[in-house]
Amino acid sequence: MNSPKNTVTSKDVAKLAGVSQSTVSRVFIPGSSVSEKTKQKVFEAAKALNYRPNAFARSLTTNESRLIGLVFPDADYPIHMKTLQLISSELQKQGYSTVLIPWQVDEKDNHSIPNIFQYRVDGVIAASATFNKTLYEECEEFNIPVVQYARVVEGTRSSYVISDNYEAGQQAAQLLHKTGVTSAVYLTGEVPTFTNVERKNGFIAEFEELAGQTPRVVEASYDYTSSLDTIRELLQTSQRPEAVFCATDNLAMAVMDVARLECGLDIPDDLQVIGFDNIPQTEWLSYQLTTFRQDFKRLARESVKIIVDQICNQNSSLVKMMVPVKLIERKTTKV
Template sequence: MEHARITSLQVAERAGVSQSAVSRVFTPGASASAKTIAKVRKAAEELGYRPNRVARTMITGKSRIIGLVVAYLDNQFYPQALEHLSNALQEKGYHVLVFTATNSPEKVEEVMRDLLDFQVDGIITASVAVTSDLTVRCNAAGIPVVMFNRDQDGADVNAVTSDNVNGGRKVAEFLVQCGHRRIAHISGWDGSSTGRDRRRGFSEGLAAHGHKPHQIIDGMYNRDTASQATRDLMDSLTPPDAIFVGNDHMAFAVMDTLRHELGLKIPQDVAIVGFDDVPLAAWPSYDLTTVRQPLNRMVEATVDMVIAQIDEGVIAPRRVAFDGPLIRRSSTRQPKGQET
């Protein structure tokens, strides 16, 4: 037998309050006294009432849903970032809808169309490129878009990243200080701003000390590609004595290949530096020297940016980059003069 849906009016009558008071209790961000909240929630529980979010969306025009689009989750940085983003948005009264998409324009466009159909209030893209056409369409629909850990040249869109250029410079300067001269780079995907910016900072950092990269190979942010790049580098007549890897995800593959396949010691034979500082980087089996992305600051800025646009309407796009420290661990030697 089908039971009739309990209405907010019935809850109001049971709690002895107005129907608008019931609405305020179940609307994130709305104000109600502690006494009213207690009475309404008690009545709702007794009656088995659940607010109709679809109806509320139709009335207010707001779904309280943010779409999160991520390219791939095998990189340990992104599950961690999505968890932080989801928690931060939920604290603001928003729910999260996660989509995965490859970086092909066709797939990204398909996913963004789906998100528009879900009537999300805003979209956050993590490591996904957004075309100018998609940006225009989202703006026309009144849906703000914020790019997380990715920027895009020429795109009229908000972006929050770490300072990838300066991070690359820090790595170059540190490895030169450690006495390395044949410093190679297995870079991130050349089609991404993060990969290009880290490579540029690294090259500029070496140039400032009168050096050039020993060799640069595009690792495509892919473990297998990074492993093959490691074999190619170490099989050359003059192998590198240090490798800067474009992110930790690839750096772990590089370290595994060096140790378990090529029989080399880290850092005695070759030093390794990554980028991101995911939790696995601190595990004793890797103990990876890496540039830490200031994740908490990046998440806070991203959430504040998307919600400000939802609440206040059109705001001029902003680009924010946060500096992150170089975390020294045992995958590298100590700089000259600091040895113990």
């Protein structure tokens, strides 16, 4: 059953290098006092034997795992892959490894959580649309710091770093008002996430302020296909808006498709469209969508910085950070 694996221990290295086991251990702990000469001897022996310190044994004594649990989204929303990549390599730079916490909404099977806490993660980064309160409470119970990435779940009291969605909403309103729009719609998905609500609020407040009109809010779905009917209704009514600001690029593209292919509308002349996320498809020839880019790299870096700080400093306080977004003007809005 037990495969041989790499069974080289610090004792083996010690023997080969002619030093004690504790000395070998010290060599691999940054900042320990070891003479340059023995350090070299040990390194050589370690390399010869292909020695790797056993992280489990280390964790057992130090009481820190240098493992971060990552809660990730279940949707295959295109943006998320990069997120994982960014967070994981940022974490690695700080000496942490990433262990996945797969989180199924639909399954009631609670076994999923306990499992992962057997590994004593030092902290949790929640980059998930489905991170929920149960997991959050588990973390609290075990006194594990958590930071939410790019979103914040209602009812949780953890650190988070998100894009400045309110400001994004304002910018969208400004852009549309500048081009003379007087009637606008905010098209949203079915679940009112905090970030999405913020964006809506910014949009509405700013548009009211500038244009003296309150944008209508229309609820569709976050899924392209299941939004189509709502969009058809939205566009065919006699009170069709001059512009629609969408909660996601997917939604915006659904609007474009229906507008052009089914209603024969011209974009941006008959209808202006703004998305959110800047997924790869936004720059395709068929779309050229005006949208907002979130600075995921910065979000990743900041959330890692926060979690590490939270781990190292016992009583560092919660931090809530807003990162600015970038408006990318393409061909679906007037200039």
